Amino acid sequence: MSEIIRFKLNGTPVTLDTNADRRLLWVLRTDLELTGAKYGCGEGQCGSCTVIVDGRAVRSCQASLGSVQGKAVTTIEGLALDGKLHPLQQAFQEHGALQCGYCTPGMIMNAYGVLLRHPNPTREQIVQGMQPNLCRCGAHTRIIRAIEVAAGRNGGSHD
Amino acid sequence: MTELTRMDRREFVTLLGGGIVVVVTVPFESLWDALDQQGRQRGYPEDINAYLHIAQDGKVTLYSGKIEMGQGVMTSLSQMAAEELGVSLDAVHIIMGDTAACPWDMGTFGSLTTRVFGPAVRAAAAQARLILTDLAARRLGVARDGLTVENGVVYVTAAPSRRASYGELANGQRITHTVDQKAVLRAVREFGVMGRSPRRLDGIEKVTGAAKIRRRHPAARYALRPRAAFAGARRHAAAHGCQRGRGHARRHRGQ
Numbered sequence: 001m002s003e004i005i006r007f008k009l010n011g012t013p014v015t016l017d018t019n020a021d022r023r024l025l026w027v028l029r030t031d032l033e034l035t036g037a038k039y040g041c042g043e044g045q046c047g048s049c050t051v052i053v054d055g056r057a058v059r060s061c062q063a064s065l066g067s068v069q070g071k072a073v074t075t076i077e078g079l080a081l082d083g084k085l086h087p088l089q090q091a092f093q094e095h096g097a098l099q100c101g102y103c104t105p106g107m108i109m110n111a112y113g114v115l116l117r118h119p120n121p122t123r124e125q126i127v128q129g130m131q132p133n134l135c136r137c138g139a140h141t142r143i144i145r146a147i148e149v150a151a152g153r154n155g156g157s158h159d
Numbered sequence: 160m161t162e163l164t165r166m167d168r169r170e171f172v173t174l175l176g177g178g179i180v181v182v183v184t185v186p187f188e189s190l191w192d193a194l195d196q197q198g199r200q201r202g203y204p205e206d207i208n209a210y211l212h213i214a215q216d217g218k219v220t221l222y223s224g225k226i227e228m229g230q231g232v233m234t235s236l237s238q239m240a241a242e243e244l245g246v247s248l249d250a251v252h253i254i255m256g257d258t259a260a261c262p263w264d265m266g267t268f269g270s271l272t273t274r275v276f277g278p279a280v281r282a283a284a285a286q287a288r289l290i291l292t293d294l295a296a297r298r299l300g301v302a303r304d305g306l307t308v309e310n311g312v313v314y315v316t317a318a319p320s321r322r323a324s325y326g327e328l329a330n331g332q333r334i335t336h337t338v339d340q341k342a343v344l345r346a347v348r349e350f351g352v353m354g355r356s357p358r359r360l361d362g363i364e365k366v367t368g369a370a371k372i373r374r375r376h377p378a379a380r381y382a383l384r385p386r387a388a389f390a391g392a393r394r395h396a397a398a399h400g401c402q403r404g405r406g407h408a409r410r411h412r413g414q
Contacts, residue, residue, distance in 0.1 A: 034368070035368070035371070036367075036368020036369075037368075038372075039383075042383065075368070076366075076367065076368035077367070077368050077369075079367075080367060085363075085366070085367070089366040089367060092362075092366045093358060093359075093362040093363060093366050094358065096356075096358070096359060096362070098229070098359075098362065098365050098366070099229030099230065099231070100228050100229030100372075101229065101361065101364075101365030101366075101370050101372075102372060104365045104366060104368075105368045108366060137229050
Protein backbone atom coordinates (compact mmCIF):
# COMPACT_ATOMS: atom_id res chain seq x y z
CA MET A 1 0.00 0.00 0.00
CA SER A 2 2.62 2.45 1.11
CA GLU A 3 5.18 3.48 -1.45
CA ILE A 4 8.08 5.87 -1.80
CA ILE A 5 7.04 8.64 -4.19
CA ARG A 6 9.67 11.09 -5.37
CA PHE A 7 8.82 14.16 -7.36
CA LYS A 8 9.78 17.80 -7.79
CA LEU A 9 7.50 20.26 -6.07
CA ASN A 10 7.86 23.92 -6.99
CA GLY A 11 11.46 23.24 -7.96
CA THR A 12 12.42 21.31 -4.82
CA PRO A 13 12.74 17.50 -4.62
CA VAL A 14 10.21 15.85 -2.34
CA THR A 15 10.05 12.29 -1.05
CA LEU A 16 6.90 10.88 0.49
CA ASP A 17 6.19 7.49 1.98
CA THR A 18 2.47 6.97 1.72
CA ASN A 19 -0.32 5.30 -0.20
CA ALA A 20 0.24 6.12 -3.88
CA ASP A 21 -3.51 5.94 -4.59
CA ARG A 22 -4.21 9.01 -2.49
CA ARG A 23 -5.40 11.99 -4.50
CA LEU A 24 -2.69 14.57 -5.10
CA LEU A 25 -4.96 17.36 -3.82
CA TRP A 26 -5.14 15.90 -0.32
CA VAL A 27 -1.44 15.15 -0.20
CA LEU A 28 -0.71 18.77 -1.14
CA ARG A 29 -3.18 20.25 1.33
CA THR A 30 -2.77 17.90 4.28
CA ASP A 31 0.75 16.42 4.17
CA LEU A 32 2.52 19.33 2.51
CA GLU A 33 0.34 22.13 3.91
CA LEU A 34 0.00 23.80 0.52
CA THR A 35 -3.58 24.92 0.74
CA GLY A 36 -3.65 27.04 -2.42
CA ALA A 37 -5.23 24.27 -4.48
CA LYS A 38 -8.86 23.96 -3.42
CA TYR A 39 -11.45 21.22 -3.18
CA GLY A 40 -14.45 22.44 -5.17
CA CYS A 41 -16.26 19.43 -6.54
CA GLY A 42 -13.96 16.46 -6.14
CA GLU A 43 -14.92 15.36 -9.64
CA GLY A 44 -12.50 17.25 -11.83
CA GLN A 45 -15.30 19.50 -13.08
CA CYS A 46 -14.70 22.86 -11.45
CA GLY A 47 -10.94 23.34 -11.86
CA SER A 48 -10.27 24.84 -8.43
CA CYS A 49 -7.78 22.04 -7.70
CA THR A 50 -5.71 22.68 -10.82
CA VAL A 51 -1.93 22.31 -10.61
CA ILE A 52 0.72 21.90 -13.31
CA VAL A 53 2.42 18.53 -13.80
CA ASP A 54 5.25 18.44 -16.33
CA GLY A 55 3.93 21.55 -18.01
CA ARG A 56 0.29 20.50 -18.26
CA ALA A 57 -2.72 21.49 -16.19
CA VAL A 58 -3.97 18.60 -14.09
CA ARG A 59 -6.98 18.36 -11.77
CA SER A 60 -5.32 17.26 -8.56
CA CYS A 61 -8.57 15.96 -7.06
CA GLN A 62 -8.45 13.28 -9.72
CA ALA A 63 -4.71 12.67 -10.07
CA SER A 64 -3.21 10.05 -7.81
CA LEU A 65 0.00 10.75 -5.95
CA GLY A 66 1.57 7.83 -7.80
CA SER A 67 0.87 9.53 -11.13
CA VAL A 68 3.42 12.28 -10.33
CA GLN A 69 6.27 9.88 -9.58
CA GLY A 70 9.41 11.41 -11.11
CA LYS A 71 7.56 14.45 -12.42
CA ALA A 72 7.66 18.21 -11.82
CA VAL A 73 4.64 19.60 -10.00
CA THR A 74 3.95 23.32 -9.75
CA THR A 75 1.32 24.77 -7.46
CA ILE A 76 0.14 28.38 -7.01
CA GLU A 77 2.62 28.74 -4.17
CA GLY A 78 5.45 28.07 -6.60
CA LEU A 79 4.57 30.69 -9.17
CA ALA A 80 6.13 33.77 -7.61
CA LEU A 81 9.93 33.96 -8.10
CA ASP A 82 12.05 35.40 -5.25
CA GLY A 83 9.02 37.20 -3.89
CA LYS A 84 8.14 38.69 -7.27
CA LEU A 85 4.64 37.92 -8.49
CA HIS A 86 4.25 36.05 -11.76
CA PRO A 87 2.77 38.25 -14.52
CA LEU A 88 -0.47 36.27 -14.24
CA GLN A 89 -0.71 36.97 -10.51
CA GLN A 90 0.15 40.61 -11.08
CA ALA A 91 -2.48 40.93 -13.81
CA PHE A 92 -5.17 39.19 -11.74
CA GLN A 93 -4.52 41.63 -8.91
CA GLU A 94 -4.40 44.72 -11.13
CA HIS A 95 -7.56 43.83 -13.02
CA GLY A 96 -9.54 42.64 -10.01
CA ALA A 97 -9.93 39.21 -11.63
CA LEU A 98 -11.37 37.65 -8.51
CA GLN A 99 -13.98 38.12 -5.82
CA CYS A 100 -14.07 35.45 -3.15
CA GLY A 101 -10.80 34.03 -4.45
CA TYR A 102 -11.74 30.37 -4.15
CA CYS A 103 -11.35 29.59 -7.86
CA THR A 104 -8.35 31.88 -8.20
CA PRO A 105 -5.40 29.53 -7.65
CA GLY A 106 -6.96 27.03 -10.06
CA MET A 107 -7.70 29.77 -12.57
CA ILE A 108 -4.15 31.08 -12.46
CA MET A 109 -2.58 27.61 -12.72
CA ASN A 110 -4.83 26.65 -15.59
CA ALA A 111 -4.05 29.95 -17.30
CA TYR A 112 -0.36 29.21 -16.80
CA GLY A 113 -0.95 25.94 -18.62
CA VAL A 114 -2.78 27.74 -21.43
CA LEU A 115 0.10 30.17 -21.86
CA LEU A 116 2.63 27.33 -21.97
CA ARG A 117 0.71 25.93 -24.95
CA HIS A 118 -0.11 29.31 -26.52
CA PRO A 119 2.40 31.99 -25.48
CA ASN A 120 0.57 34.57 -27.61
CA PRO A 121 -2.99 33.38 -27.44
CA THR A 122 -6.00 34.81 -29.17
CA ARG A 123 -8.92 35.66 -26.98
CA GLU A 124 -10.69 32.58 -28.29
CA GLN A 125 -7.77 30.37 -27.32
CA ILE A 126 -7.90 31.81 -23.82
CA VAL A 127 -11.64 31.28 -23.50
CA GLN A 128 -11.37 27.72 -24.84
CA GLY A 129 -8.38 26.98 -22.68
CA MET A 130 -10.14 28.19 -19.54
CA GLN A 131 -13.24 26.02 -20.08
CA PRO A 132 -12.30 23.58 -17.29
CA ASN A 133 -12.50 26.34 -14.67
CA LEU A 134 -15.65 27.66 -13.03
CA CYS A 135 -16.11 30.92 -11.15
CA ARG A 136 -19.32 31.08 -9.16
CA CYS A 137 -18.78 34.75 -8.33
CA GLY A 138 -18.75 35.72 -11.98
CA ALA A 139 -15.32 37.29 -12.42
CA HIS A 140 -14.94 35.72 -15.88
CA THR A 141 -14.59 38.84 -18.01
CA ARG A 142 -11.89 40.24 -15.74
CA ILE A 143 -10.14 36.86 -15.64
CA ILE A 144 -9.97 36.75 -19.42
CA ARG A 145 -8.75 40.34 -19.49
CA ALA A 146 -6.05 39.59 -16.93
CA ILE A 147 -4.83 36.60 -18.93
CA GLU A 148 -4.73 38.70 -22.11
CA VAL A 149 -2.70 41.33 -20.30
CA ALA A 150 -0.34 38.78 -18.77
CA ALA A 151 0.15 37.18 -22.18
CA GLY A 152 0.99 40.59 -23.59
CA ARG A 153 3.85 40.84 -21.10
CA ASN A 154 6.52 38.51 -22.47
CA GLY A 155 4.07 35.76 -23.24
CA GLY A 156 3.25 35.41 -19.56
CA SER A 157 6.65 34.17 -18.46
CA HIS A 158 8.90 35.69 -15.83
CA ASP A 159 11.38 36.45 -18.61
CA MET B 160 -38.71 61.49 3.20
CA THR B 161 -38.37 58.09 4.69
CA GLU B 162 -40.62 56.50 2.07
CA LEU B 163 -37.70 55.39 -0.02
CA THR B 164 -35.81 53.86 2.89
CA ARG B 165 -38.90 52.14 4.28
CA MET B 166 -39.92 50.71 0.92
CA ASP B 167 -38.88 47.11 0.52
CA ARG B 168 -37.23 45.71 -2.57
CA ARG B 169 -40.43 44.10 -3.90
CA GLU B 170 -42.34 47.36 -3.79
CA PHE B 171 -39.50 49.24 -5.41
CA VAL B 172 -39.16 46.78 -8.27
CA THR B 173 -42.92 46.75 -8.75
CA LEU B 174 -42.88 50.51 -9.10
CA LEU B 175 -40.08 50.38 -11.63
CA GLY B 176 -41.79 47.62 -13.54
CA GLY B 177 -44.88 49.76 -13.86
CA GLY B 178 -42.79 52.36 -15.68
CA ILE B 179 -43.06 54.87 -12.89
CA VAL B 180 -39.99 56.99 -12.38
CA VAL B 181 -39.21 57.48 -8.71
CA VAL B 182 -37.67 60.88 -8.10
CA VAL B 183 -35.70 61.17 -4.92
CA THR B 184 -35.75 64.71 -3.66
CA VAL B 185 -34.39 63.96 -0.21
CA PRO B 186 -30.88 65.32 0.40
CA PHE B 187 -28.29 62.54 0.43
CA GLU B 188 -27.20 63.38 3.97
CA SER B 189 -30.71 62.79 5.32
CA LEU B 190 -30.94 59.48 3.52
CA TRP B 191 -27.66 58.51 5.14
CA ASP B 192 -29.01 59.48 8.57
CA ALA B 193 -32.00 57.23 7.98
CA LEU B 194 -29.73 54.33 7.12
CA ASP B 195 -27.58 55.12 10.15
CA GLN B 196 -30.72 55.00 12.26
CA GLN B 197 -31.49 51.58 10.91
CA GLY B 198 -28.05 50.50 11.98
CA ARG B 199 -28.58 51.79 15.48
CA GLN B 200 -31.91 50.07 15.69
CA ARG B 201 -30.24 46.84 14.66
CA GLY B 202 -27.81 47.18 17.54
CA TYR B 203 -24.69 48.82 16.16
CA PRO B 204 -22.91 50.48 19.09
CA GLU B 205 -22.51 54.22 19.55
CA ASP B 206 -19.08 53.95 21.18
CA ILE B 207 -16.46 54.82 18.56
CA ASN B 208 -13.95 52.56 20.30
CA ALA B 209 -16.03 49.58 19.24
CA TYR B 210 -15.03 50.37 15.64
CA LEU B 211 -11.63 52.01 15.80
CA HIS B 212 -8.31 51.80 17.54
CA ILE B 213 -5.47 54.19 16.85
CA ALA B 214 -2.01 52.99 17.84
CA GLN B 215 0.91 55.15 18.95
CA ASP B 216 2.44 54.89 15.48
CA GLY B 217 -0.81 56.11 13.94
CA LYS B 218 -1.89 52.75 12.55
CA VAL B 219 -5.66 52.57 12.50
CA THR B 220 -7.48 49.32 13.16
CA LEU B 221 -11.09 49.08 12.01
CA TYR B 222 -13.26 46.42 13.61
CA SER B 223 -16.03 45.00 11.49
CA GLY B 224 -18.57 42.30 12.25
CA LYS B 225 -19.22 42.12 8.52
CA ILE B 226 -16.87 39.85 6.62
CA GLU B 227 -15.30 39.76 3.19
CA MET B 228 -16.55 37.03 0.90
CA GLY B 229 -15.63 38.54 -2.44
CA GLN B 230 -18.07 41.40 -2.42
CA GLY B 231 -15.23 43.83 -1.72
CA VAL B 232 -16.22 45.27 1.64
CA MET B 233 -12.82 44.63 3.17
CA THR B 234 -11.63 47.36 0.87
CA SER B 235 -14.69 49.62 0.74
CA LEU B 236 -15.22 49.72 4.52
CA SER B 237 -11.54 50.60 4.92
CA GLN B 238 -12.03 53.36 2.37
CA MET B 239 -15.00 54.70 4.34
CA ALA B 240 -13.07 54.74 7.60
CA ALA B 241 -10.00 56.30 5.98
CA GLU B 242 -12.08 58.98 4.29
CA GLU B 243 -13.94 60.13 7.39
CA LEU B 244 -10.97 59.79 9.70
CA GLY B 245 -8.69 61.72 7.33
CA VAL B 246 -5.99 59.09 6.90
CA SER B 247 -4.65 57.30 3.86
CA LEU B 248 -6.07 53.92 2.93
CA ASP B 249 -2.70 52.29 3.73
CA ALA B 250 -3.00 53.41 7.33
CA VAL B 251 -6.13 51.33 7.90
CA HIS B 252 -6.00 47.70 8.88
CA ILE B 253 -9.36 45.96 9.12
CA ILE B 254 -10.24 43.04 11.35
CA MET B 255 -13.38 41.23 10.28
CA GLY B 256 -15.70 38.71 11.84
CA ASP B 257 -13.82 38.23 15.09
CA THR B 258 -16.59 37.83 17.64
CA ALA B 259 -14.25 38.66 20.51
CA ALA B 260 -13.02 41.91 19.01
CA CYS B 261 -15.61 43.21 16.58
CA PRO B 262 -18.94 44.92 17.17
CA TRP B 263 -22.05 42.75 17.16
CA ASP B 264 -23.42 42.05 13.72
CA MET B 265 -26.40 40.06 12.51
CA GLY B 266 -24.25 38.56 9.76
CA THR B 267 -23.13 39.36 6.24
CA PHE B 268 -26.00 38.97 3.80
CA GLY B 269 -28.67 40.90 1.95
CA SER B 270 -26.41 43.56 0.46
CA LEU B 271 -26.58 45.35 3.78
CA THR B 272 -22.93 45.99 4.52
CA THR B 273 -22.49 49.18 2.52
CA ARG B 274 -26.05 50.35 3.15
CA VAL B 275 -26.34 49.84 6.89
CA PHE B 276 -22.92 49.08 8.39
CA GLY B 277 -21.23 51.66 6.19
CA PRO B 278 -23.02 54.59 7.86
CA ALA B 279 -22.04 53.25 11.28
CA VAL B 280 -18.38 53.10 10.25
CA ARG B 281 -18.45 56.55 8.69
CA ALA B 282 -20.19 58.05 11.71
CA ALA B 283 -17.68 56.50 14.11
CA ALA B 284 -14.70 57.60 12.02
CA ALA B 285 -16.05 61.12 11.55
CA GLN B 286 -16.70 61.42 15.28
CA ALA B 287 -13.20 60.16 15.99
CA ARG B 288 -11.78 62.81 13.66
CA LEU B 289 -13.79 65.49 15.44
CA ILE B 290 -12.64 64.32 18.86
CA LEU B 291 -9.00 64.08 17.82
CA THR B 292 -9.20 67.54 16.30
CA ASP B 293 -10.60 68.81 19.58
CA LEU B 294 -7.80 67.16 21.52
CA ALA B 295 -5.31 68.76 19.16
CA ALA B 296 -6.99 72.13 19.60
CA ARG B 297 -6.50 71.92 23.35
CA ARG B 298 -2.93 70.74 23.02
CA LEU B 299 -1.95 73.38 20.46
CA GLY B 300 -3.96 76.16 22.09
CA VAL B 301 -6.02 77.08 19.02
CA ALA B 302 -9.68 76.87 18.07
CA ARG B 303 -10.82 73.78 16.16
CA ASP B 304 -11.60 75.74 13.02
CA GLY B 305 -7.99 76.88 12.88
CA LEU B 306 -6.86 73.32 12.30
CA THR B 307 -6.51 71.09 9.24
CA VAL B 308 -6.49 67.30 9.23
CA GLU B 309 -4.39 65.53 6.62
CA ASN B 310 -3.06 61.99 6.59
CA GLY B 311 -3.60 61.43 10.28
CA VAL B 312 -1.94 64.67 11.31
CA VAL B 313 -3.72 67.68 12.78
CA TYR B 314 -1.89 70.95 12.15
CA VAL B 315 -2.49 74.64 12.60
CA THR B 316 -3.65 75.80 9.19
CA ALA B 317 -1.77 79.07 9.44
CA ALA B 318 1.37 77.48 10.91
CA PRO B 319 1.68 73.87 9.66
CA SER B 320 4.81 73.11 11.67
CA ARG B 321 2.64 73.21 14.78
CA ARG B 322 1.08 69.80 14.69
CA ALA B 323 0.03 66.66 16.50
CA SER B 324 -0.38 63.25 14.97
CA TYR B 325 -3.30 60.94 15.62
CA GLY B 326 -0.83 58.52 17.15
CA GLU B 327 0.31 61.11 19.65
CA LEU B 328 -3.24 62.18 20.43
CA ALA B 329 -4.82 58.74 20.78
CA ASN B 330 -1.69 57.00 22.05
CA GLY B 331 -3.15 53.53 21.57
CA GLN B 332 -5.74 54.19 24.26
CA ARG B 333 -9.52 54.12 24.19
CA ILE B 334 -10.77 57.53 23.14
CA THR B 335 -12.76 58.71 26.12
CA HIS B 336 -12.75 62.40 25.33
CA THR B 337 -16.06 63.62 23.97
CA VAL B 338 -17.22 66.54 21.93
CA ASP B 339 -20.76 67.74 22.38
CA GLN B 340 -21.45 67.87 18.68
CA LYS B 341 -22.22 65.35 16.01
CA ALA B 342 -19.57 65.12 13.32
CA VAL B 343 -20.55 66.03 9.78
CA LEU B 344 -19.77 63.39 7.18
CA ARG B 345 -17.66 64.34 4.17
CA ALA B 346 -19.56 65.41 1.11
CA VAL B 347 -19.09 63.53 -2.18
CA ARG B 348 -17.18 66.43 -3.73
CA GLU B 349 -14.66 66.25 -0.87
CA PHE B 350 -13.92 62.55 -1.30
CA GLY B 351 -10.25 61.65 -1.58
CA VAL B 352 -10.38 57.96 -0.70
CA MET B 353 -14.02 57.05 -1.27
CA GLY B 354 -15.18 57.36 -4.84
CA ARG B 355 -12.09 55.56 -6.12
CA SER B 356 -11.40 51.94 -7.02
CA PRO B 357 -8.20 50.91 -5.32
CA ARG B 358 -6.91 47.39 -5.72
CA ARG B 359 -8.60 44.99 -3.39
CA LEU B 360 -6.87 44.62 -0.04
CA ASP B 361 -7.37 40.83 -0.13
CA GLY B 362 -6.05 40.51 -3.69
CA ILE B 363 -2.41 39.58 -3.12
CA GLU B 364 -3.24 36.79 -0.68
CA LYS B 365 -5.79 35.38 -3.06
CA VAL B 366 -3.52 35.34 -6.11
CA THR B 367 -0.69 33.70 -4.17
CA GLY B 368 -2.83 31.04 -2.53
CA ALA B 369 -1.93 32.42 0.90
CA ALA B 370 -5.52 33.42 1.77
CA LYS B 371 -7.09 31.17 4.33
CA ILE B 372 -10.74 30.80 3.46
CA ARG B 373 -11.64 29.62 6.90
CA ARG B 374 -9.82 29.53 10.21
CA ARG B 375 -8.50 26.16 11.13
CA HIS B 376 -8.98 24.90 14.66
CA PRO B 377 -6.13 22.55 15.63
CA ALA B 378 -8.53 19.78 16.59
CA ALA B 379 -10.66 20.14 13.47
CA ARG B 380 -11.23 17.10 11.31
CA TYR B 381 -12.61 17.31 7.83
CA ALA B 382 -15.67 15.64 6.42
CA LEU B 383 -17.15 15.54 2.96
CA ARG B 384 -20.78 14.93 2.23
CA PRO B 385 -21.47 11.87 0.16
CA ARG B 386 -23.22 12.73 -3.08
CA ALA B 387 -25.15 10.39 -5.31
CA ALA B 388 -23.35 10.00 -8.62
CA PHE B 389 -26.74 9.74 -10.31
CA ALA B 390 -30.41 9.50 -9.38
CA GLY B 391 -31.17 6.26 -7.65
CA ALA B 392 -27.59 5.50 -6.64
CA ARG B 393 -27.19 3.56 -3.38
CA ARG B 394 -24.81 4.61 -0.67
CA HIS B 395 -21.90 2.23 -0.32
CA ALA B 396 -19.28 2.22 2.41
CA ALA B 397 -16.10 3.10 0.51
CA ALA B 398 -12.89 1.34 1.39
CA HIS B 399 -10.14 3.45 2.88
CA GLY B 400 -8.42 5.15 -0.01
CA CYS B 401 -11.45 6.33 -1.94
CA GLN B 402 -12.03 3.38 -4.19
CA ARG B 403 -14.64 4.22 -6.77
CA GLY B 404 -17.30 1.60 -7.33
CA ARG B 405 -19.29 1.61 -10.50
CA GLY B 406 -22.92 2.36 -9.85
CA HIS B 407 -22.33 3.38 -6.29
CA ALA B 408 -22.20 6.77 -4.70
CA ARG B 409 -18.79 7.53 -3.31
CA ARG B 410 -18.17 8.43 0.27
CA HIS B 411 -15.00 10.49 0.45
CA ARG B 412 -12.87 11.20 3.43
CA GLY B 413 -10.39 14.03 3.14
CA GLN B 414 -7.07 12.42 3.76
